[in-house]
Amino acid sequence: MNAAKDFPAALKALRDDTLRRVASRLEADYSPREKVALASSAKESTTQVYLAGDGAVAWSAVRSAQIDLQELILPGTFTSSAQAPCEKFSLIDHLKSVVDDCYSILSSYFSITCEGCEAEESSAHTALNLVQSLPDLRSRTQWNIFASLKDPAVWDAYTLRTEGHRQRLSQLSLIPEIDASIQKRDMNHYRNFLEEQDFREAFGYQIELVRRVYPGWRALLHHSIANCLAAAKPDKENGIQPVPTPFLPRLIVEESAKEFQADLHPETEIGDANFLDHPHRGITTGQTGKIGVGCLIYPCTLGGVTDKVKQRHPLIGNHVLIGTDVGVFGPVGVGDHSVIGPNCEISGFVDFGENVKVRAAAVLRTVPSPNSRPGRLIVEKNSTIGEEALILNDHSSDLVLPEGSVIPAHSHVVNDGEGRPRVI
Numbered sequence: 001m002n003a004a005k006d007f008p009a010a011l012k013a014l015r016d017d018t019l020r021r022v023a024s025r026l027e028a029d030y031s032p033r034e035k036v037a038l039a040s041s042a043k044e045s046t047t048q049v050y051l052a053g054d055g056a057v058a059w060s061a062v063r064s065a066q067i068d069l070q071e072l073i074l075p076g077t078f079t080s081s082a083q084a085p086c087e088k089f090s091l092i093d094h095l096k097s098v099v100d101d102c103y104s105i106l107s108s109y110f111s112i113t114c115e116g117c118e119a120e121e122s123s124a125h126t127a128l129n130l131v132q133s134l135p136d137l138r139s140r141t142q143w144n145i146f147a148s149l150k151d152p153a154v155w156d157a158y159t160l161r162t163e164g165h166r167q168r169l170s171q172l173s174l175i176p177e178i179d180a181s182i183q184k185r186d187m188n189h190y191r192n193f194l195e196e197q198d199f200r201e202a203f204g205y206q207i208e209l210v211r212r213v214y215p216g217w218r219a220l221l222h223h224s225i226a227n228c229l230a231a232a233k234p235d236k237e238n239g240i241q242p243v244p245t246p247f248l249p250r251l252i253v254e255e256s257a258k259e260f261q262a263d264l265h266p267e268t269e270i271g272d273a274n275f276l277d278h279p280h281r282g283i284t285t286g287q288t289g290k291i292g293v294g295c296l297i298y299p300c301t302l303g304g305v306t307d308k309v310k311q312r313h314p315l316i317g318n319h320v321l322i323g324t325d326v327g328v329f330g331p332v333g334v335g336d337h338s339v340i341g342p343n344c345e346i347s348g349f350v351d352f353g354e355n356v357k358v359r360a361a362a363v364l365r366t367v368p369s370p371n372s373r374p375g376r377l378i379v380e381k382n383s384t385i386g387e388e389a390l391i392l393n394d395h396s397s398d399l400v401l402p403e404g405s406v407i408p409a410h411s412h413v414v415n416d417g418e419g420r421p422r423v424i
Contacts (some may be wrong), residue, residue, distance in 0.1 A: 005104045011124045014239060015099060018128050021238075023091045025135040030075065037076030039089035056247065057108045059255060065101045066252065069130070069225060072098065073138045077211060095131060102127040106245060113246045122243040126232060129242035133228050140224055143273040144217040145210050146187055150175050150275050150296055154206040159199070172197060179319055182273040182294045215260050216276030219283075222256035226266035265289070271318070281324070289313030292320065292336070300326040305347055323360070335381065348393075349374065353381030359409065360387050367394035375399060375415070386411060391421075 007015060030038070070078045072095070107123035114122055148154070152174075160166055181189040191203045210217065230249040232242035249266035257263040262279035264270065265286055271293035276283055281299030285291065288311050289302050300322050304312035314332040322328070323342035333351040340346065341360040348366030358364070362385045366374040375398040377391065383401055385391065386409035393399035395415035405421075407413060416422035 005107050007100050007103050008120050008124050011121070011128075015096070015124070015128060018132055018238065018240065019092050019095045019099065022132055022134055023095055026072070026138070027091060029135065029138065034075040038071065038091070038094070041071060041076070041079040042089060042094045056112060057105050059251065061105055062248070062251065063255070065098070065105055066222075066225060068098045068101065069134070069137075070221060072134050073141055073221070074211070099127050099131045102130055106248070109246055109248045110243070125240055126229065126242040126245055128240050129232065129235065130225070130228055132235065132238070132240060137221070137224050137228070140272040141217060141221050143182070144220045144275070145207060145214075146190075147178070147182065147273040147275040147294065147296075148210040148214050148217055149190070149206055150178055151214075151277060154209055155202070156209070159202050159205055165199075168197065179294055182319075216262070216279050219256055219260040219262035219264065219276060219279050220270065220274065222252055222260075223262075223264040223266065223268070223270060226250075226252040226256075227268070227270070230266040268313070271295075278324075286313030289315065291316045292318035294319040296321045298322060298324040298326070298342070300324070300328070303327070303329045305330040317354075341387075349376040351376055351378045353379065353383070353403070355382050356385070357383070358385045359389070362387065362389045362391070364391045365393075367392055369394060369396075372396050375419070380405070383407075389413065395419075 027035075067078050103123050106126050107119055110119040110122045110126075155169060160169075177190050177193045181187050194200070194202050226249040229245040229252075232244045234241050253264055253266050260279050261281065262276060262283040263285070264283070267287045268285040269290040270285075271291060273294045274291060275296050277296065277298050279299070282301075283297060283299055284301045284303060286302060286304050288304075291297070291302075295316060295318070302314045302316070306312050311331045314328045314330070314334065316322070316334045317336040317338065319337045320334050321339045323340055323344070325343050326340050327345045327347070328334070328340070329345075329347035331349065332346050334340070335352045335354040335356060337354055338352050338356040338358075340358045341362070343361040344358055344363070346358070346364045350364055350366060356379050364377055364379070364385070366377050368374050373396075374393050375396055377393040378398055378400045379385070380401060380403040382403055383405040385407045388409060389407050389411045391399075391401075391407065391411075391413040393415050395417060397415065397417070397419045399415040399421065400419055401407070401421055407421075412424040413421045414424060
């Protein structure tokens with residue numbers, strides 16, 4: 001057991017300036033209830049750095065610091081706040097304790113790949129960048145919770161006490177209003193919509209239900225913390241120069257995968273306002289993949305088809321729906337507002353335009369020949385692929401399905417040799 005390391009003296013002024021800025025943003029955003037919860041749950045730092053293996057700290061220390069970060073993001077959610085609020089609680093002092101703990105943990109990882117002062121400086125800047133990111137991580141998390149309201153199961157027995165409610169709800173299109181809120185960046189748009197429909201109390205209840213019960217946003221929060229450490233974007237304006245953290249981001253997402261069965265690579269770029277539904281069934285993303293904003297993703301695999309170090313994972317646009325047991329493999333591009341139905345397989349050099357609909361169990365694939373790589377399979381915008389359709393491009397030229405194409409169910413489509421679809 002080692003004592004936590006002291007933050008480098010030469011960088012303490014930068015630390016204190018950073019913490020003042022972060023505390024100001026958080027205090028302005030916290031509700032009175034959250035301020036009380038944080039003051040009740042915050043404890044004096046007791047992190048002990050237990051070394052494991054050849055020098056990195058044990059998971060228990062990492063987990064403790066991660067919970068402290070998460071509680072700063074959503075006070076009252078991750079730790080007990082049964083005790084009375086600390087009268088002398090100071091958010092800046094609490095942030096200082098957390099950043100010092102993070103520095104101590106990070107230094108154990110950087111010391112494996114760096115030496116001496118380089119490891120200390122890298123650890124300090126990376127810890128400051130992580131804590132500086134808390135307000136943005138809070139916003140991302142709130143939007144991921146909001147996006148989970150797309151689940152019709154949030155209208156459970158507690159808010160559906162009469163058959164009249166059920167009848168009126170069956171006539172409402174809820175998801176377009178949720179998406180409108182996401183696009184406007186205004187949750188009140190949806191709240192006001194519910195009030196106009198005489199469901200005044202539903203919004204608060206549903207947000208609380210998701211916050212307490214749903215796992216998808218928690219998996220995304222773990223990924224956001226890991227991605228912050230992995231991406232390490234510099235902040236030149238404030239003089240913070242983080243360095244990509246070795247090993248630790250993968251450790252965080254691997255432990256998260258055990259808990260939530262959502263294996264989200266720390267370097268996958270994921271936007272906010274996304275809803276992972278039933279992640280315990282298994283969701284996988286890859287290192288070079290990207291997921292946009294406002295997506296609804298059921299258990300699926302967004303994987304690669306090559307061992308080359310290049311763009312090898314799918315690029316998913318905004319407001320995309322990916323159904324259960326879908327496999328999307330390779331540098332597939334999926335345009336905004338597209339829908340991929342359950343049990344589909346899409347692989348290779350495939351590109352969708354906006355608003356493409358792929359019905360259940362369809363297969364779209366590029367097939368390499370022994371002598372050449374295939375052309376792309378391009379499905380232009382507003383096209384529809386019917387159930388169990390099979391569309392293959394094994395030709396060197398691109399196969400293009402023109403805008404507005406409708407491929408009937410059970411069709412078999414190939415490249416006619418000149419880039420046009422031929423139905424077999």
